[in-house]
Amino acid sequence: MPELPEVETVRLAMEKYLVGRRVVEIQIRKDKVWQGEPEIVINKKINSVERVGKYLFVVMEEGVGLAIHLKMTGRMVLAKEPSDISELELDYEEAPHTRVVMRLDRGGSLYYWDTRMFGYVMAKTSIRDWLSKVQKKLGPEPWDISEKEFLMKLKKTSRPIKEVILDQHILAGVGNIYANDSLWLSRIDPRRKASSLNKKEASILLSSIQKVMERGLELGGASDNTFRNFEGGRGGYQNEFLVYGRTKEPCKRCGNTLERVVVGGRGSWVCSHCQV
């Protein structure tokens, strides 16, 4: 599931390759994942690719652009040349879950692939307006919030701490993988009431979130299941999960058996010995 590090991995590659180029043709294979009039963005030069939380924005000339969310199983994959297709693990040209194909000028195709179709690609006439609208409803990213402000937000709610850091209105970008790993790193039980965290615990948690996400980004994201980067390849963080998905495996700190519990309806992994 693409979280901030995964989406940023994709953004970096998209920006590198797409700036200065144009989408010349759009093939919508599944109406559900596309919104807006595709004509809006045809032949418009791409100026930048931006990210807010887990949302992606392709900003083009004349203020138009694309708003993209990968949600659970979305991938944005590039084939620079038609022959590249054979080098990818999947033939995106023919793959049944390729939902949108965007042909680029000077060759190359951009594939939006998504099995479960929770994600989407939207064409917008004023992408900046849309970006700020999204930004407004989301909380700050983990690097853009002070310890004091973070603590204040936690003190205001008795919801479980894990549910709170997953709440995009409070903090943008954290998903289930990094929420679990950062709580383990902080030695905090995911079921604890957010308001029960003291100043020190809150600051440790915030820096742990930053730390695990930085590591995730370093490794190009986590590809335990369906995530693939812009080149169609895998990230490496799945080989370093601290607790995520490690049911009945030993805690990397104390050796205790990790257990799976459900918090806010989501799978959570916890070491009952060292997380309090």
Next chain:
DNA sequence: CTTTTTCCCTGGACGC
């Protein structure tokens, strides 16, 4: 306003 619930969707894992 805050919090909870429901829904969207498909493939893979698992039990019988």
Next chain:
DNA sequence: TGCGTCCAGGGAAAAA
């Protein structure tokens, strides 16, 4: 082998 059931879970929208 095959079938049914559960699970993965971000976020919008509705309900409480």
